[in-house]
Amino acid sequence: MPKPEKHVFICTQMRPMGHPRGSCSEKGCTPVAEEFWYQMQERNLFGRFAVTSTGCIGPCGVGPNVLVYPEGVMYSGVSKEDVAAIIEEHLLGDTPVERLKAPADVWG
């Protein structure tokens, strides 16, 4: 593949139920990841952008977390319904979605 214009990393870390850190899996990352893959395919965007699942990227307490490079923008509390905005505004429009950004104290 060519080097992508932007690369979306979706935390899909799992931890046992009751683990003190929780996890993005527990917080619902799976429907978010599925929605990204579905919409990227539907919009035929895999030639321009990459989407990759990851282990822990840090702020477990505010997950599900999605990190977009090269900007290094961390989105937290992402739901399936937010995916279209990230694709349309950030990936295609080159303008990060301010309302979804992680708090500055966890990624500042």
Place this chain on the structure above:
Amino acid sequence: MPKPEKHVFICTQMRPMGHPRGSCSEKGCTPVAEEFWYQMQERNLFGRFAVTSTGCIGPCGVGPNVLVYPEGVMYSGVSKEDVAAIIEEHLLGDTPVERLKAPADVWG
């Protein structure tokens, strides 16, 4: 955590033995990932740089693959012995390691 100066993504994708795409796991990514975590800890660098394991990042045939953002530099065929060079030259020295870069036809 603060936003890292650089973020190292290590593919740790597994596939069944004999799968036509192979995988970074089959090609030896585990010792590479362990060496990154060990050296980052030893050098006390986790405050500046992040290291994250990932699912597939693309060029399975030339793995183990390691991708560094924000530059978007893909390293392929990485071995445990290459980790120190990536940390010293790229992370600390801000100069990507040319000899380890993935071929341009897989990440160009």
